[in-house]
Amino acid sequence: MSKRVLIHDYAGHPFQVQLSRELARRGYEVLHLYFGHNNTPKGNLEKRISDPDTFTVEGVYTKEPIRKYSYIKRWFQDIEYGNLMAARINTFKPDFLLSANTPLDSQKIIMKACSQVGTKFIFWLQDVSGLAAMKILSRKIPVLGALVGRYHIQLERRMLRASQQVVLISEDFKPIVQEWQVASSLITVIPNWAPLDELPVREKNNPWSNQHGIQDKFCFLYTGGLGLKQNPDMLLQLALHFNSNPDIRVVVISEGPGGAWLMEKKTEFGLENLMVLGYQSFKQMPDVMASGDVLVTTLEPDAGIFSVPSKVLSYLCAARPQLLAIPLDNLAAKIVINNNAGLAVPSGDVDAFIISAEKLVKDAALREVCSHNARTYAEHTFNIQTIGDRFESILKTI
Numbered sequence: 001m002s003k004r005v006l007i008h009d010y011a012g013h014p015f016q017v018q019l020s021r022e023l024a025r026r027g028y029e030v031l032h033l034y035f036g037h038n039n040t041p042k043g044n045l046e047k048r049i050s051d052p053d054t055f056t057v058e059g060v061y062t063k064e065p066i067r068k069y070s071y072i073k074r075w076f077q078d079i080e081y082g083n084l085m086a087a088r089i090n091t092f093k094p095d096f097l098l099s100a101n102t103p104l105d106s107q108k109i110i111m112k113a114c115s116q117v118g119t120k121f122i123f124w125l126q127d128v129s130g131l132a133a134m135k136i137l138s139r140k141i142p143v144l145g146a147l148v149g150r151y152h153i154q155l156e157r158r159m160l161r162a163s164q165q166v167v168l169i170s171e172d173f174k175p176i177v178q179e180w181q182v183a184s185s186l187i188t189v190i191p192n193w194a195p196l197d198e199l200p201v202r203e204k205n206n207p208w209s210n211q212h213g214i215q216d217k218f219c220f221l222y223t224g225g226l227g228l229k230q231n232p233d234m235l236l237q238l239a240l241h242f243n244s245n246p247d248i249r250v251v252v253i254s255e256g257p258g259g260a261w262l263m264e265k266k267t268e269f270g271l272e273n274l275m276v277l278g279y280q281s282f283k284q285m286p287d288v289m290a291s292g293d294v295l296v297t298t299l300e301p302d303a304g305i306f307s308v309p310s311k312v313l314s315y316l317c318a319a320r321p322q323l324l325a326i327p328l329d330n331l332a333a334k335i336v337i338n339n340n341a342g343l344a345v346p347s348g349d350v351d352a353f354i355i356s357a358e359k360l361v362k363d364a365a366l367r368e369v370c371s372h373n374a375r376t377y378a379e380h381t382f383n384i385q386t387i388g389d390r391f392e393s394i395l396k397t398i
Contacts, residue, residue, distance in 0.1 A: 002054065003395070006094035006119075008033045008085065008110070011101040013310065014043030014282060017057065018195040022388040024055035028395075031092050032057040035081065037065040039255060040225055043282055044198060060084050068256070071148075075105060082109030089113040096395055098167070100124035104155050111159055120398045123163040126192075127307045128176055129156055157181075164398050167391075170308050170331040190390050191331065192310050193382040198282075199317035201375060202290035209291035212275065214249050218361060220323065221251045221292025223280075224311040226258020234298045234325045236265050237350050238357060239274040248361065251275045253288065289318035293367065294342075294360050299326035301347040308332050316341060316378040321360055321370035325353045341374040 005028045009016035012034035020032035034045060036059025045057050062080050067073040086109050089097065097119050099110055107123075114121040129152060157180040160166055166182055168174060168189045177187065209215040220242075226232045232252075239250040252262055255278050266274045280288050289295060295315040299307065312332040315322050322342030326333050333344045343360060345352035360367060 002027050002029050003096065004029045004031070004092065004094040005395070006031045006033065006089065006092055006097045008097065008099045009101055010035045010038065010099075010103065010106070011040055012038055012042035012045055012059075013101070014195045014198060014314075015193050015310075016100055017043045017045055018198075018384055019388065019391060020057070021051060021055055022384050023392065024052045026388065026392065027054065029054045030056070031088075031094065033060050033085070033088060035059070035066075036061040039065075039279060043195070058088075060088065074103075078103040078105040079109070082106035085110045086113035089119065090117060093117050094119050096120045096122060096398065098122040098124050098391075101126050104129050104152050104159070107159060108155060111162065120164040121162075122165045122167060122394065122398075123160055124167045125160070125173060125177070126169055128173060165394050167394070172308075172329070172331060188390070188394055190387065192308065192313055193384075193387060194310075194313040194317050194378065195384070196317055196378055196382045197384075199289075199314060200286050201317075201319045202286045204290055204293070206287040206290055208280075208284055208287035212251075212277075212291070214251065214275070214291055217249045218247055219249045219251050219292045220294050220296050220357065221253070221289065222296040222298070223253040223285075223288060224309070226252070226254040226256060226262075231298045231300055231325070231348065232258040232262050234348075234350065234353055235296065236262060236274075237354065238296070239266075239271045240269060241354050241357070243269075243271055243273050245273070249273050249275060251277070251292065253277045253280055255279055285314070286318070289315060289320060292318075292320055294323050294357070295320045297322065297324045297326060297332065299324075299330065299332075299347060301327055312336065313378075313382075316374040317382070319371045319375035321367045322374070323353070323356055323360060325349065335377070339373050339377045340370060341377060342370050 005023055007016060007020045017032050020030045024030040047057060062077050066077050097114050099107060111121050160177055160180060160182045166187050168187060169192045171189055205215045220238055222235055235250060235252055242248040250273060259276055262276050297309050297312050299309055308331045322336050324333055324336055324344040326347055328344060328346055336342045337344050343356040345356055
């Protein structure tokens, strides 16, 4: 009888569902769950004709979309989501459950449900959420935020220690979880990746770039969340700097407070060169990223220790040079720098950011080298069979 695996990725990202399909092809009965109301870019989350019968994918829906920035309402919704997940665990009764990108209060309920049905729980640590809560909330709500942050650090610590296995996406996370007394024997580091076969290299002159009239413009393109750990001001400064050049555009594909703030600044400064668009479907992403001549990532300085921006990995597949304003010791920065796939500057260093942007605009040969190196790295690293072997070895070890 085949083993049952439930892979839960709250965000609905492309690479987690690729792993689910790979494990299903290996004979596991796989249920892939994600949060259906999440409006961030999602992967291919529909059953395909080519999918094995052992693969099922479903969205989990709370009564209302999550109120992300309403902290009290969000807490109750996270509890609701955890209870919905617990009910699905009770019906599917998986042998193993891998859970990623999950709100900690939801994760607590999920772990309890796993314990009740005898499911082995694997904590797939994408962000160190407790530290994120402490740093971000302490800054926004000084006293209460620190208390909430400490609560989440302790909660995350307890859950990591109680897990049957812990998968980290970066070696940089290992000192943190070891300080929290998570046994080294429980820890495996498997860096994130992007689904290479679903992100082919496309030409800049494509249906999406033509639709938006940028096929003949030099484009700095940013796609993804602009939440509390990103810095939309860097994108504003980029647009302000190049505003006098009619051949350059700054294209931002995002939603939420960061996107709304940029729209306000676009009007305030009369920035005709700044385009702010809502999220695009995953099927369009190859054309979207191909429309950019340089692909941009930003990350706040204090987010570098608990987060690795996965957009950098998708950008690598697109064979485009990257421009990063993130902590230079972050794994994403190391990948780009060490493989000469773009330029990276420290978070918040506007002058260095603009100088690097100018260099990429003027140096076509540099852009060509970075583009080639980016795709080469992706092709050598993002092999789903090899990655599947590593995850399967964890299941067999348990």
